[in-house]
Amino acid sequence: MPKRTDIESILVIGSGPIIIGQAAEFDYAGTQACLALKEEGYKVILINSNPATIMTDTEIADAVYIEPITLDFVSRIIRKERPDAILPTLGGQTGLNMAMQLAEAGVLEECGVKVLGTELSAIEQAEDRDMFRTLMNDLGEPVPESDIVHSLEEAVAFTEKTGFPVIVRPAYTLGGTGGGICENMDDLNEIVSSGLKNSPVHQCLLEKSIAGFKEIEFEVMRDANDNAIVICHMENVDPVGIHTGDSIVVAPCQTLSDREIQLLRNTSLKLIRSLGIEGGCNVQLALDPQSFQYYVIEVNPRVSRSSALASKATGFPIAKLAAKIAAGYTLDEIMNPVTGKTYACFEPAIDYIVTKIPRWPFDKFESANRLLGTQMKATGEVMAIGRTFEESILKAVRSLESSVYHLEHPRGAHLDMEEIEQEIRKATDERLFFVGEALRRGVAIETIHEWSQIDLFFLHKFRKIINLERQLLDHPFDAEKGRKAKESGFSDIVLARLWNVTEQEVYEWRTSSGIIPVYKKVDTCAGEFESDTPYFYGTYEQENESEKSGRKSILVLGSGPIRIGQGVEFDYATVHSVWAIQEAGYEAIIINNNPETVSTDFSISDKLYFEPLTVEDVMHIVDLEKPEGVIVQFGGQTAINLASGLEERGVKILGTSLESLDRAENRDKFEQALSEMNIPQPKGKTAFSVEEAVKIADHIGYPVLVRPSYVLGGRAMEIVYEQKELLHYMENAVKVNPEHPVLVDRYLVGKEIEVDAISDGENVLIPGIMEHIERAGVHSGDSIAVYPPRNITREMKDKIIDYTVRLAKGLEIVGLLNIQYVISQNELYVIEVNPRSSRTVPFLSKITGIPMANVATKLILGDTLQNMGYDTGLAPEQEGVFVKVPVFSFAKLRRVDISLGPEMKSTGEVMGKDRTLEKALYKGLIAAGMEIRDYGKVLITVADKDKEEALALAKRFSGIGYGVMATSGTADFLKNHGIKVEVVGKIGSDGPTLIDVIRQGKAQLILNTLTKGKQPQRDGFKIRRESVENGIPCLTSLDTAEAILGVLESMVFSADAMPKEA
């Protein structure tokens, strides 16, 4: 069928902010789709609240709306733009649910908007657990014994029938939010109630547990002519019971015979056909390891995380083709974009093994519950390709950047057998590494299988790795064994450790004995047809397929897996850098290992190497490609951290030199530099012992901000207000010693300012200055940023500009830099300078129209700002107000303290823009998923030091008719100042406590600044978690509260009675 001509404009709904379960994969899908539709000449209208995405670039869609994805705002845009059609299946669960709401609200009908691709009825049938179950029964496809429940009573009744364990799966949620496995009544109580809360339709599926079955995924596509194909099948190393998003996944299936594959293939195709899906779809199945018995777990009637993985694993661009199908084409009309010679209506054949490992945020959240289950907890993932499973999994392991390079665990050696057994039985994110330890101690794979249910095939492969490790120990520099090790994916770091020599020595020995990798093409057809896709992976084989082109090339390092502190914004910068390099006439080569991203779409760069981001792996590519140099400043900390290792091996780092990078990052050198430029910095010193820390603190005065010097980022950073706290921190949070000193800084109470700038060494362009709503002390990534700044004087602004320019020049920055300042008692201090792209680069680029990553790249390649028409100083400020609001995934992370502090906790962000701050904030907060009620009750429980401030807020709350509730202490204080307060009991007190208030949803907003304590037993912690579990906004910074109050005040009319006449 030819393309549809009855439509001209198409609305695409994005997936909003990055949250656990919905990461960069939808930027990849959305971008591909938009470009594919534009290619067909349609007018593409895009809505997405996430500014850090490529898809929200004005080049990607014809009309881009960075607005909240809510019924309200989307309807408004539809009424304004009057699109002929809507494409709902590319924006993840968010886009899907939005489309459903639009349909139910009758907006689509009202505006005559056709739904492209899969029909909404089909989507509903797949998403609604009940309708889906019915369909399965009609089709005679097996599903585990299950029942739909709408209440706890029904749930109990079900378990009386089936017994435990049962699993709870809420309808219309993503990443299994609120679901879980129940072993007993207590679990049932907790999980079912949270499940019902999380399901927008208050519906859960209760199901007999089939944990332990093989979990298999099929990625399938279908067109309107009923052609249906399987793109890829994947096998979870972690059996059913652990969410696919949290499982190690291998493509293609490894342990299934052809009959089993065909059985599940037939089922998958039957499902996509009977659902009438037009586009891509993901089918999850469970297969009994001991028979042909299988069950259908679920169908996702849209592109998904798995389809992004399948696209990168096979080279087959699913989202792009889904868009073409939506536009009316059939698969047999479209060319396979990879070969260009064959048709898209085919099933990729692959001649390598792909492994995906999730990336979890537990390094940031020590207190979090690491147990993996049916609810996803990972923020991102890495993928690796190899010619054997061993090679691909070990490449994936070192891609994680969790400072593990092998199947081993830092604590492994210290644990006894029982502990290791426990670790393996309870399946945390670290299980893989403990399995390695167990094998190292000679535990039989059958035993480990019994503990973990992991298939013997994989366990045997792990055992091979450990055995080889032993042989290597006894045969240092043995060419044959060394080669075997490399073929099995061992990194030089590991070989160096086994042979106790330096990594450098191993590298030199290896290259001189000709043990170097070759690069093979990902071509969708296992070499059967020619293809000229520039998509490669490295492996230790004979034939190299990656030929160096004649052109001058530049190598760009990507940013690896999405994690807290390093999100999609760095992929945004990487991609823009690639484009700029091409504009400048060079060949752009990229290395990255994140399958979710736009940067790993082979059509973006001239050459894509899907490889781990370690010095070793990068060097191999450098040796082959001999690029002019390497650009590290767009790939976040990942790329920056490789700079020194690369330069040591003679690689040219382009842009800001290694020396300058070091001067910005090394604390002492940085201090030095600042004092030379006489730019003030918070007083601080390095303590090598507890006593010293105490002395320093006394000297510079409390409150102080303490952090270990040896971890980057805000990790383990704390503000302490008195000696007692300091000692507690020194005892518990860090182990201070001469190797691992602790930094003690004066904590400056004041306004935090963030600036991004671009420098060519001569001139320094400052696209914008951002002012934070929350005072310094809340990580810049977690605070609401406002552009343009509103509460700083002209003089202060000039000072900021002056400092920024001098810092850029003084640190000899070429390219981007990001600075955080604090204004305290009218003095400006520098908190830190990041000599690289930052979280706010896409935000500012989009506001100011200055393509920052592009400009920076051009400068790095030798161009000048003036030449590009920019002057030194602050770019003219834009009309309107723009806010960046952080988004958190706390609902998915049990036991994590949500209180804001110097450690970053947010997973994503949204942008709100409008004419006034209040309106912009309103949009931002709504887009971030907060419900803003213009009446209701606020529950206030604050620390003594905050009571004065809280009082002012309480006044204003009651001023707009909000009821005020508080616990006794706070209540008395407020009462004494003439505020009407409803007292609620503290936790444990008899009568209704605040926990009941929260559970029964009697409060719409909670203000809590009790303790910064990390120990769950603290009351404050309970309160905060309780509000998360119950989906009630809980503010831990009075500044955020005040901002929201401002919004509320602007929404409602004041409710003050007339003053009494005297």
Add this chain to the structure above:
Amino acid sequence: MKRQLVLEDGTIFVGEAFGSEKETIGEIVFHTGSSGYQEVISDPTNYGQIIAFTFPQIGNYGINRDDFESIQPSIKGVVVKEAADFPSNWRSSMSLPDYLKQKDIPGVCGIDTRKLTRLIRSKGTMKAAICGMGENVDILVSRLQAVEFPTDQVKRVSATKPYPSPGRGKSVVVVDFGVKHGILRELTKRGCDITVVPYHTKADDILALQPDGIVLSNGPGNPEDVREALDMIQAVQRAVPLFAIGLGHQLFALANGCKTVKMSMGHRGSSYPVKDLETGKVLFTSQNHSYEVAEGSIDAKILSITCRALNDRSIEGLEHRDYPSFSVQFEPESSPGSEDAKFLFDRFLQVMNEENTSKGMVDQHA
């Protein structure tokens, strides 16, 4: 132990031995399925071939009792990147290397099979040998270039005497050019009362069995080498419905005046897209052939083309204009690979039914 794979063009690959350690010579071809090696290895169509698997890890789920396509595998060798020494699957009864040892079939692993595949893609299928490191390669290469492969492969894999596979449904005679168990399985599944007869059985002897239909099976080698079957086909297609598969399809074409040619590397994989020219739909088919019916050699008055490969447009299916006979180049029985085309066996049964009724016979089996 190290072994070498030597190709007719002089290319040498060095790898490790597995399976039998004897020297072997055959025609080297590659198969792109990531599963189904047991079926491929035991498929009589592959007689005399050394099979290279493009998927790097072969043998993961072992060898089981159920998935053979013939009792005695007739391939000459197996080439892989890695042969699984530790299979894992509930049906697995032995490892691939053990099986090949038992059947005295040599294998070589540790090969850059992608390099090999790309070589075959550019030069076409070649003669090759798997041998020890001692062999003098130059001599071996000239031997390879000189060697003539037998032209009687069908004779070697076909049944020597007729045998029944009783059922209560349609009576079907399967002419065995190297029949895969999959074909018999599909017919049996549909209740057919099967008689398998040797490839050289005469038309009269076949018709004497009063079949409701005849299946011309798959088989190895060049259809031109099985000319003795053509008279039979011409005779039987007049009398009863005929369903021809693989080599059978090529012979059906020859019998009706077409020519066949050797393809440069053939089609071997689990999932080849084939377009049904009538419905415009694409089905995914399991394929395994080196020869094809020559484009333009078809007399449109006799045969019509029913389907074509989506990519190289090669002829995948034919239908007789006057007789209820049809044929496909691919393997509708799958095993291994896509099962999209199994419905063709139902169609065959349907054709047989229609024939009986149109012939006014009462269908005693329906």
